[in-house]
Amino acid sequence: MITIERPSWRWDPWKEMDRMQREVSSIFTLPRPRRVASFPPLNIHSGDEDVIITSEIPGIDPADVDLTVTGDTLTIKGTRKPHEVKEGLTWHRRERGSGDFFRTVQLPYAVDAGKVQADYVNGVLKIVLPRAEADKPRKITVKPAS
């Protein structure tokens, strides 16, 4: 194998091209503008007995959230209040959104509305929706012919 050693003082067009490429590609990795999504964002975890829905809704009063379950549909409704604008306050940055939100989710199965539990910890809403007893799969034993 032949290795060519380049003196370090010499201008190296390959190195230069590398550097330029890095510079150009760094432009594309800058923080991208935020994508528009639905609020509040939901993660759904399904199990055999129940469905757990988690949602990031920071900075709301749990009393401002309205959850309703009908059959296999869950509705999340609420408001995130804006800052109270006091006299003499000036904005430097405003990135946190505010306003009303509304979402409807179709669940994989009918839910026992009476047993739905929800809690709100550290800005994350967690809703546990147990599957309705009537909707659970039933095992049918095949009787041998007598």
Place this chain on the structure above:
Amino acid sequence: MEDTKKNLNVEKAQVPETAGAERTKDRTVFIPAVDILEDANNLYLYADMPGANDKGVNITLENDVLTIEAQVDGVSFEKHNTTYTEYGIGDYHRAFTLNEAFERDKIEAKMKNGVLSIVLPKAEAVKTRSIPIKAG
């Protein structure tokens, strides 16, 4: 004013991997959305960091750089499969350069419902004073 109301429907932004050295933890790091306000006496900072509790938050003010960091312990549900995801879970990191002096000992921070709020009282020397102009 151009935008008095900010849209709620915004996705969490990630800290680009090329920003400085790599992290030792293999976790996604998000840039928390912030509101920063100022009045005559204080600077107020609010950051959305859902999932983080008061123990996982780390605030440092070094020289003029205010850094906010939060570690989030993701919850995993046994016996459940995550079938649909709209948001990622990860840590938070963001730093700001402050161009004023603040009373370092009097900075207050609290964490409530996934929102970090910091009040930075301005140093006496830099508080704005209105200077009366005398008629000649």
